[in-house]
Amino acid sequence: MLTEMMRKAEHEMVVCNACRYCEAYCPVFQAMEQRVTFQPADLTYLANLCHNCGECLYACQYAPPHEFNIDVPRTLSRVRVESYESFAWPSFAAVAFRRPWTATIVALIAGVLICAPVARTFTVRATGQSADFYNVIRHDVMVTLFGVVGLFAVAAIAIGHRRFAGIASHEGSRYGELGPRQRATRDVLTLRHLHATGEDCVDGEEQRQPWRRWLHHCTFYGFALCLASTTVAAIYHAVFGWVAPYAYTSAPVALGTVGGLGLVIGPAGLLALDLRRDPALTHASERALGFAFLTILLLTSVTGLLLLALRERPYMPMLLVIHLAIVLALFITFPYGKFVHGVYRGAALLKFRREESV
Ligand code: HEM
Ligand code: SF4
Numbered sequence: 001m002l003t004e005m006m007r008k009a010e011h012e013m014v015v016c017n018a019c020r021y022c023e024a025y026c027p028v029f030q031a032m033e034q035r036v037t038f039q040p041a042d043l044t045y046l047a048n049l050c051h052n053c054g055e056c057l058y059a060c061q062y063a064p065p066h067e068f069n070i071d072v073p074r075t076l077s078r079v080r081v082e083s084y085e086s087f088a089w090p091s092f093a094a095v096a097f098r099r100p101w102t103a104t105i106v107a108l109i110a111g112v113l114i115c116a117p118v119a120r121t122f123t124v125r126a127t128g129q130s131a132d133f134y135n136v137i138r139h140d141v142m143v144t145l146f147g148v149v150g151l152f153a154v155a156a157i158a159i160g161h162r163r164f165a166g167i168a169s170h171e172g173s174r175y176g177e178l179g180p181r182q183r184a185t186r187d188v189l190t191l192r193h194l195h196a197t198g199e200d201c202v203d204g205e206e207q208r209q210p211w212r213r214w215l216h217h218c219t220f221y222g223f224a225l226c227l228a229s230t231t232v233a234a235i236y237h238a239v240f241g242w243v244a245p246y247a248y249t250s251a252p253v254a255l256g257t258v259g260g261l262g263l264v265i266g267p268a269g270l271l272a273l274d275l276r277r278d279p280a281l282t283h284a285s286e287r288a289l290g291f292a293f294l295t296i297l298l299l300t301s302v303t304g305l306l307l308l309a310l311r312e313r314p315y316m317p318m319l320l321v322i323h324l325a326i327v328l329a330l331f332i333t334f335p336y337g338k339f340v341h342g343v344y345r346g347a348a349l350l351k352f353r354r355e356e357s358v
């Protein structure tokens, strides 16, 4: 279905395809040049390929206040959010993309309502006691809770990805598939297209800084290290029978501490940066999604690090319940918030590299 914003995006792509001034800036313009008409599927693909670097707004001679009103970053930003909504599963949950703060608060309340009743205590008697997390919430209860919610989130994201891949699939030959996959992986891991021309992306007119990319790296790799920490801890428990809490020097704690610090520095820095970024670059709906996601990531990492530092204090059980409630809320909102940008953008980058290799 062609929404009002898609009509605007279609108009802008037709103008850009005639103008081509920005063709060297990023893959969006290169992919655009491969097309003569722009169907909703093309616009969805191009919107998810855009990294919102902002370059093409300040370069454009037809940008507002010009009557053509061309603002490619903002238009594609809105089309991107519309695509997140259209791929959501179950479909009624798409409402969460329209009200990200309400969705986050509802998920946090659900997290507390689920975690608090399964806690066996909220304080321990003496300071300096070794932190026995499973005395607060039983290990099997924790695994069941996070296993069920985690599997649901993975299934919902996988269905969304399938829906996106359905419209953005590339019919061309898969010969040499390894090359496109490697290039797309490198694009993801380096965020190459946030500085595609070699220069850093812009936060405002004449404001070129590397911070957005570096802070995203802190967030992305911090998140990956926290996942690695949980995975190693699960292997320790299930394979070796080593039960938490682990020493401060152990692999799970070291990975979680470095990852947690990345997840504090990255989201806090991005929040500060976003508040000052030119609002003309991003649609308000995507800004709200970003702020809500950054806030819940920050809550997760801060409470996680506090729990680590204060794990031998009497109020450890209370802190554990709060932290787990926030993590559960994060899991619940994964398929219905900003997190999905990584999945769709990764798929769009792979499609771009495939098209390029034909
Ligand atoms: C395929 C992997 C990923 C790619 C290519 C990617 C790329 C990007 C890009 C280009 C932006 C800026 C444009 C926008 O706001 O949409 C962005 C924003 C963001 N990304 Fe990612 N990302 C990926 C995965 C992740 C992951 C795994 C996380 C954290 C769990 C993450 C956290 C964020 C956050 C919090 C923002 C919003 C920042 C802001 O508002 O400025 N990203 N991402
Ligand atoms: S954004 Fe403006 S300058 Fe760039 S290609 Fe489009 S119309 Fe031309």
Ligand code: SF4
Pocket: 025, 026, 027, 028, 029, 049, 050, 051, 052, 053, 054, 055, 056, 057, 072, 073, 076, 193
């Ligand atoms: S904002 Fe950046 S990534 Fe998006 S279309 Fe413009 S130049 Fe390309």
